[in-house]
Amino acid sequence: MTSPKGASPIAINKRLCLASASPRRLDLLAQINITPDLVVSADIDETPLSGESPRALALRLAQEKAVKIAADDGAPDHIILAADTVVSVGRRILPKTETEDAARACLALLSGRGHRVRTGFCVRHGAQIISKCVTTRVQMRVLSANDIDSYLASGEWQGKAGGYAIQGLAAQYIKGLVGSYSNIVGLPLYEIASVLDGIGYNQL
Numbered sequence: 001m002t003s004p005k006g007a008s009p010i011a012i013n014k015r016l017c018l019a020s021a022s023p024r025r026l027d028l029l030a031q032i033n034i035t036p037d038l039v040v041s042a043d044i045d046e047t048p049l050s051g052e053s054p055r056a057l058a059l060r061l062a063q064e065k066a067v068k069i070a071a072d073d074g075a076p077d078h079i080i081l082a083a084d085t086v087v088s089v090g091r092r093i094l095p096k097t098e099t100e101d102a103a104r105a106c107l108a109l110l111s112g113r114g115h116r117v118r119t120g121f122c123v124r125h126g127a128q129i130i131s132k133c134v135t136t137r138v139q140m141r142v143l144s145a146n147d148i149d150s151y152l153a154s155g156e157w158q159g160k161a162g163g164y165a166i167q168g169l170a171a172q173y174i175k176g177l178v179g180s181y182s183n184i185v186g187l188p189l190y191e192i193a194s195v196l197d198g199i200g201y202n203q204l
Contacts, residue, residue: 014125014201017075019065019082024167028187034196038075042068042082046096054088058120059133061086066122066129079201083121085186087162089113097163100152106163107151112142115162117184123195130195134188136179138166143173 016034018025021041029036042065048057065082069075087094089109097103120133143151151157156168164170166184182189 015078016201017069017078017080019069019080022186025083025186028182028185028189032189032193038078040069040075044068048093053091054086054093054118055133057093058084058086058118059131062120062122063131066124070124080124081121083119083187085117085119085161087115087117089115094162096159096161097157098159103152103157103163104148107143107148110140110162112140114139119183119186119188121192125199128199132191134180134183134191136177136183138177138184139175140173141175147173
């Protein structure tokens with residue numbers, strides 16, 4: 001079907017696959033009335049390559065997740081949305097913390113310093129692939145030893161890039177940010193909505 005001359009293109013309802021098991025990414029999409037038809041975890045090696053920049057890492061991992069889901073044929077005919085969030089201080093990439101010691105080291109490094117949160121995302125539909133990386137600058141206040149101990153006791157750091165989750169208790173430590181808030185949580189909603197709209201995705 002074509003639109004009358006001068007009218008906007010008619011959006012076609014297409015199925016969406018989110019290549020992430022992250023509950024926070026599902027919640028973010030729900031904020032803009034998007035409910036994926038399929039949610040599949042893309043299990044890949046997320047180890048940075050030698051000399052790889054934070055931006056390049058975020059983009060590469062998002063693309064690899066999308067490629068893996070497409071290759072596994074678990075989402076035929078779906079639009080695949082994959083993303084990865086990377087926290088860095090300069091060119092130093094902080095891990096997704098799995099141990100308390102790693103989280104403590106991240107918080108100590110971020111204390112009183114600015115850092116960048118980058119989310120790379122990849123939207124793939126058949127042969128069409130669109131990849132972007134969005135950066136938010138974040139300033140954390142100086143953290144006392146008690147601040148760090150209290151935050152570690154909360155358990156919110158587990159599996160989080162840079163050892164903290166801004167949507168939780170760590171919000172009280174953030175002095176300011178420049179850029180997208182949702183990008184820090186895990187998905188830059190404005191940019192993703194724009195891309196999905198551009199390829200004719202329509203959530204009914």
